[in-house]
Amino acid sequence: MPITSNPLSEAFALSGVSKRYDTVVALDNVTLSFSAGSTTALVGSSGSGKSTLLRLLLGLEWPDQGVVRVDGRVLGKDDVLALRRRVGYVIQDGGLFPHLTALGNLSLLPHHLGWNRERIRQRAEELADLTNLPRGVLERYPAELSGGQRQRVALMRGLMLNPDALLLDEPLSALDPIVRYELQDELKPIFDQLGKTVIVVTHDMAEAAWFAERIVLFRQGRVVQDGRLADFRDRPTDGFVTRFFQSQRRLGESSV
Numbered sequence: 001m002p003i004t005s006n007p008l009s010e011a012f013a014l015s016g017v018s019k020r021y022d023t024v025v026a027l028d029n030v031t032l033s034f035s036a037g038s039t040t041a042l043v044g045s046s047g048s049g050k051s052t053l054l055r056l057l058l059g060l061e062w063p064d065q066g067v068v069r070v071d072g073r074v075l076g077k078d079d080v081l082a083l084r085r086r087v088g089y090v091i092q093d094g095g096l097f098p099h100l101t102a103l104g105n106l107s108l109l110p111h112h113l114g115w116n117r118e119r120i121r122q123r124a125e126e127l128a129d130l131t132n133l134p135r136g137v138l139e140r141y142p143a144e145l146s147g148g149q150r151q152r153v154a155l156m157r158g159l160m161l162n163p164d165a166l167l168l169d170e171p172l173s174a175l176d177p178i179v180r181y182e183l184q185d186e187l188k189p190i191f192d193q194l195g196k197t198v199i200v201v202t203h204d205m206a207e208a209a210w211f212a213e214r215i216v217l218f219r220q221g222r223v224v225q226d227g228r229l230a231d232f233r234d235r236p237t238d239g240f241v242t243r244f245f246q247s248q249r250r251l252g253e254s255s256v
């Protein structure tokens with residue numbers, strides 16, 4: 001199932017999607033669409049359903065109600081394997097296999113698809129250059145990498161097959177502020193240049209606005225506001241939006 005690169009088309013969409021885990025409502029009647037080639041940030045408090053939404057788009061979870069469409073077609077169980085090849089998925093701690101080197105981690109899926117070693121190495125080196133990872137680091141195990149290097153490798157793994165879309169679940173949250181800032185700086189042009197559909201989950205409004213013109217705020221499984229940073233600041237839809245916006249501490253604030 002290709003995800004079209006036509007910028008006018010819809011890469012992902014949810015219509016009336018609800019998802020529960022026992023008594024917990026993770027998503028409550030959510031309707032959203034993400035156009036091809038766009039970058040969108042999902043923000044919201046903990047447990048508001050952001051990760052569940054990404055997992056639904058990947059076919060890792062299924063809605064109780066409503067439909068998920070990818071590239072205009074309702075996502076079905078038969079599409080999932082093909083979809084995994086077309087969508088890179090990066091999670092907070094990278095999710096690298098500890099017993100494999102960085103290159104070993106990058107090789108898994110391409111090897112499974114029949115790529116030879118040379119092709120895998122070439123692609124890995126190309127992505128190392130793109131993400132500013134020294135090539136020598138490819139031979140190291142995850143425990144021998146810094147947090148920032150691990151996330152670079154996780155991102156490279158997401159990009160190995162040159163997917164049409166990247167779904168990033170708090171990819172920078174575990175990093176120290178300097179590395180996080182550097183990676184924000186490095187990733188933004190990568191997202192802009194590659195022309196992929198990017199959906200990034202973050203808790204941080206400033207990070208959301210840095211990466212994406214469109215920000216979607218969730219609360220308790222529902223979309224509270226969908227717009228640009230200025231809309232959240234100047235035209236909040238309710239008091240929660242204002243509280244969420246104002247809860248982001250500014251530099252210079254101090255309790256003493």
Ligand SMILES: Nc1ncnc2c1ncn2[C@@H]1O[C@H](COP(=O)(O)OP(=O)(O)OP(=O)(O)O)[C@@H](O)[C@H]1O
Binds near residue numbers: 021044045046047052
């Ligand atoms: N596999 C699961 N089993 C049971 N409950 C789950 C499961 N996955 C998510 N939940 C619950 O569903 C709700 C939404 O979780 P989700 O991880 O999507 O939120 P989130 O907005 O990504 O949170 P965070 O920002 O903390 O990662 C939460 O109440 C969570 O506890």
